[in-house]
């Protein structure tokens with residue numbers, strides 16, 4: 847069964863968008879198999895965004911995720927093609943390119959505050975679920 851990691855980032859939590867985002871995945875028919883609210887450690891955020899460590903916005907991105915002004919909701923969703931379809935439901939990474947009807951297309955305008963995250967491949971999903979949900983058998 848396919849699983850993906852979806853997160854509501856601090857701006858999405860602060861703006862009260864958690865229930866909308868969960869609701870979209872529920873109504874689509876996906877199954878919620880893991881959920882936690884946390885302020886991620888720097889180590890977790892660094893590892894989560896390791897592929898972006900050379901980017902100029904990396905330090906700001908990690909600070910935004912970890913500064914505790916609002917927590918993050920980490921979730922694991924399960925169902926057919928959930929990795930690809932989850933990304934479709936989130937919309938383009940840059941909200942300026944995100945279509946109406948997607949989460950980013952409906953609720954945000956800037957890439958630095960794009961509300962949510964979704965794994966971009968089976969390899970990323972496995973890595974991210976392990977990272978955010980830890981030990982074997984937790985979910």
Ligand code: ATP
Pocket residue numbers: 898903907939957958959960962963964965966
């Ligand atoms: P996500 O992993 O969040 O679903 P993605 O994999 O489509 O997005 P990446 O290029 O890996 O896109 O970027 C990850 C995150 O880094 C983006 O969601 C955004 O929060 C942040 N980011 C990317 N580009 C920029 C930028 N130019 N300025 C600020 N933040 C950025």
